[in-house]
Amino acid sequence: MAAVIQDAAGLRAGFGAPVLESQACFSALMRALAFPGRVTQAPTLAEPPDGWPSALAAAALTLLDADTPVWLDENARSPGAEAFLRFHTGAPFAAKAGAARFAILLDPRSADFTDFDIGTDQYPDRSATVLIAVDALAGGPRSVLEGPGIKTSQQIAPKGGLSGLWEAWPRNRALYPLGFDAFLFAGDGVIGLPRSVKRTDQRD
Amino acid sequence: MTAPITAGDAFHSIDGSYNFAYLDEQTKRMIRRTLLKAIAIPGYQAPFGGREMPMAYGWGTGGIQVTASIIGVDDCLKVIDQGADDTTNAVSIRRFFKRVAGVAVTEATAEATIIQTRHRIPEAPLTEDQIIVYQVPQPEPLRKLEPREAETRKMHAYSEYGLMHVKLYEDIARHGEITTTYDYPVEVNARHVMAPSPIPKFDNPKMQMMPALQLFGAGREKRIYAIPPYTQVRSLDFDDHPFAVQTFDTPCGLCDATGVFLDEVILDDKGDHMFVCSDSDHCKGRRQAGHVGPRAAAAARLGFPGSAGDGA
Secondary structure, rough: OOHHHHHOOOOOOOOOHHHHHHHHHHHHHHHHHHHOOOOOOOOOOOOOOOOOOOOOHHHHHHHOOOOOOOEOOOOOOOOOHHHHHHOOOOOOOOOOOOOOOOOEEHHHHOOOOOOOOOOOOOOOOOOOOEEEEOOOOOOOOOOEEEOOOOOOOOOOOOOOOOOOHHHHHHHHOOOOOOOEEEEEEEEEEEEEEEOOEEEEEOOO | OOOOOOOOOOOOOOOOOEOOEEEHHHHHHHHHHHHHHHHHHHOOOOOOOOOOOOOOOOOHHHHHHHHHHHHHOOOOOEEEEEEEEEOHHHHHHHHHHHHHHEEEEEEOOOOOEEEEEEEOOOOOOOOOOOEEEEEEEOOOOOOOOOOOOOHHHHHHHOOOOOHHHHHHHHHHHHHHHHOOOOOOOEEOOOOEEEEEEEEEHHHHHHHOOOEEEEEEOOOOOOOEEEEOOOOOOEOEEEEOOOOOOOOOOOOOOOOOOOOOOEEEOOOOOOOOEEEEEOOOOHHHHHHHHHOOOOOOHHHHHHHHHHOOOOOO
């Protein structure tokens, strides 16, 4: 308890208007997932934890609570970030990636995407949602997405160490309807990647 | 753990007695998480912790919880019941959200950002900027064939949909055609068989590759499911008995529309009747544009609501 009180001095603020801003943030997340690959804008958080894109921190405030064990990768883990989540969401920290309902990755390069919960055959919704920070949502290697939510095909080019995610994606998709879902965040922007989406490298 | 309403919030509910959009924040978060998973697995019924709502089951408690969890201050809400904006269920739900969320409401399909519906899809094509929320009485398409939830869960898990095809086949064997005319089962994203809620099968083709996000809430059964925009939705059928929608011999009696879903209305106690658009906003728009149906004069004489003879 003492540690929490000590940290409180440096505790970062959450939403100024939590009810309306979490609705706006959810709306951005829902649209991102309904239209995979399209960039949506989350409300700006004035001071997210160090190294966290504002939209990722906003998504955590919007989706996490005491019912959702969360796992942080090495880079996301810091006393400041943990205090932020503990104070604003009350989410318990999962010791292992596989036990988490939400995973927060600041460095997708180091992640093993086979670790995440894929749900069960009768309840495929009981699976992990992976929140990933990237350097930018454009300007990286180009991918083409197809599937539900996409009329014909959708091009995306997020930048920042996603080769591991792309390598794991065909397996994740082959598990359908099981599998994890992912969101990519940079600044205020969000891209949604539901498990139902097929991804290929863009060839020119 | 509920996020408190701070002084920074623009407003709570319009009368200050409830949280914005009635539900508490923890409930909204739970429903929102369920909605995201439902969108990621089109047609799959995700369980959720359905709450008691201030109305009876069967009056749209599932749809209302979904709408309450997605609605924002800038949204414009339309509510229809069997296509009509002016029936009891539609009026009371619209009034509910006006009171607890202070949002704009409309009867015009094109103006709405969220359309909550009981048993119809509007005639006007929906756009990417709209979300349609269906009220669902029975989310399980297999329930009448297999009463045990433990079994239907497995049937969905293993794509074991033979029983549904047997049911449709028996219809053909007995009656020469598939006799299901509403809540006609669909296959979503080539994987899950789903109940489209009791919309007439006339509306089923509108779900295929619809640009709008479709959300389904079943309050009593506590299930949420979804169809993302631009998703394959196929009505189940057989090669030699292809799916076909209802057709009508007469146009709408009030606005002369053809190719729309019509309701039968009794006009007197001698058996006179007419068919009118089930979608009241569509019918109104056509009448305002100058279309006159074959029964418009008779309807006006009787003071039929919405006709020229209507005192309102």
